Amino acid sequence: MAISEELFFLDPSFEGTLQKQLQHAVAEGVLSGRFPVGARLPSSRRLAQHLGISRITVTLAYTELVANDYLTARGRSGYFVSETAPRLPEFGDAPPAEDRVDWGRHLVAGHSRDARVARPADWRSYPFPFIYGQTDKRLFDHANWRQCALMALGQRDFSALTEDYYDRDDDRLVEFIARHSLPRRGIRARPEEILVTLGAQNALWIASQVLLGPGRRAVRESPGYPQLRDILGESRADVLTVPVDGRGLIPEAVPAGADVVFATPSHQCPTAATMPMERRRRLLERAAAEDFLVVEDDYEFEMSFLTPPTPALKSIDRDGRVIYVGSFSKSLFPGLRLGYLVGSAPFIREARALRALMLRHPPGHIQRTVAYFLSLGHYDALIRRMSGAFQQRRAVMEEAIAAHGLQVAGRDALGGSSLWMAAPPHVDTEDLALRLRGEGVLIEPGAAFFEPGARPGHFYRLAYSSISRAAIPEGIARIAGAIARF
The missing domain is CATH 3.40.640.10 (Type I PLP-dependent aspartate aminotransferase-like (Major domain))
Incomplete structure (x- = not known):
């Protein structure tokens, strides 16, 4: 059996080199059973032409797969799936299961809580992420x-x-x-x-x-x-x-x-x-x-x-x-x-x-x-770089906040990476945060920081650790506009 090169494609979101992506594709095909033992892989020339990549990239990927026993090379015949390649265990098709357990009786304690500081998993895709505690890859060493x-x-x-x-x-x-x-x-x-x-x-x-x-x-x-x-x-x-x-x-x-x-x-x-x-x-x-x-x-x-x-x-x-x-x-x-x-x-x-x-x-x-x-000494150098960037961002943020008349409820006199904000009392910042997401802005509502049953709804936190200095003024302007529309 020959494996067609049409089964291979490049994923632009793959985090790694072309060689690693090709190795991953072959290994996944072998482990899943789509590439059976003894199946012949496309020649390096044909696969390189199909993917639009260098032939040496394909050859290096195949060589690494041979070293890991996924493939075997047979002289001038090409590369084949090895007879001793790693395989996932086969258990057959399991019958569908139905959960009949009364978990309310068996779970002795509830570990899930009612209030969380929610952040979308794709926060980096938002143009104005005023969220706390994440790493700015532009600053990291x-x-x-x-x-x-x-x-x-x-x-x-x-x-x-x-x-x-x-x-x-x-x-x-x-x-x-x-x-x-x-x-x-x-x-x-x-x-x-x-x-x-x-x-x-x-x-x-x-x-x-x-x-x-x-x-x-x-x-x-x-x-x-x-x-x-x-x-x-x-x-x-x-x-x-x-x-x-x-x-x-x-x-x-x-x-x-x-x-x-x-x-x-x-x-x-x-x-x-x-x-x-x-x-x-x-x-x-x-x-x-x-x-x-x-x-x-x-x-x-x-x-x-x-x-x-x-x-x-x-x-x-x-x-x-x-x-x-x-x-x-x-x-x-x-x-x-x-x-x-x-x-x-x-x-x-x-x-x-x-x-x-x-x-x-x-x-x-x-x-x-x-x-x-x-x-x-890399840690101290990183801290100096982060501190310098945060100081600049904070200055820009405080200037924008003052220009738009927003209220700061708490700021660290030493520095830090965020400001504690207070919207007008009639503003629910949970609702505000949802509205701002539609405008590409992420803020952190403050209710989760208070006791259940006694949570003022108008506080929120703005962090400047993950947002660029250039994006801060427009982000603050959008926050001020959304608050004004309440």
């Missing part, structure tokens, strides 16, 4: 990241790539965090006081599971990080909220009997307020007097391009009451999912044991890649 990834895949780092760390972390990454990242926040920590996590959200979950449970009392900010509300809901603890104002969490508002207070003092989520030093000291004084702990989520501290960052709450803690959460996901890219916990050795020991039960450890080659990217 692709070349050096790729080089660090290749170094981590090398023979010298074979053990970092392949070995099970059990409950340990990459020594190089932990050392860099201890000697470079934490001192920038005024924090000193030993390796046994640091635990690598799958991002800040994973760190918050681990902390809540170790510190909370039935009969314990947790306190969090309102408005606040929506996922933290969900995380604390899983702890079975009594969860209370404390209000924030233009200077962040109010220490005197923390209710009596608290066991753990979760706070974002350097960059409150979502208002971007920064807690001043006197409030930080009062919070720690209350923690010492009433014997509660503080979990400090220190996200986005690197984006302090307006004024130097305020020292972390952990840096002025003299009693070991603060558990510090850091992350590389915001400053590198969110898909990385790498962060860390810093706390006293007894806490980290329990956190490490819990992590080992759940996921053992974050992938070793990811840890080693990040360790190289940090230690070779």
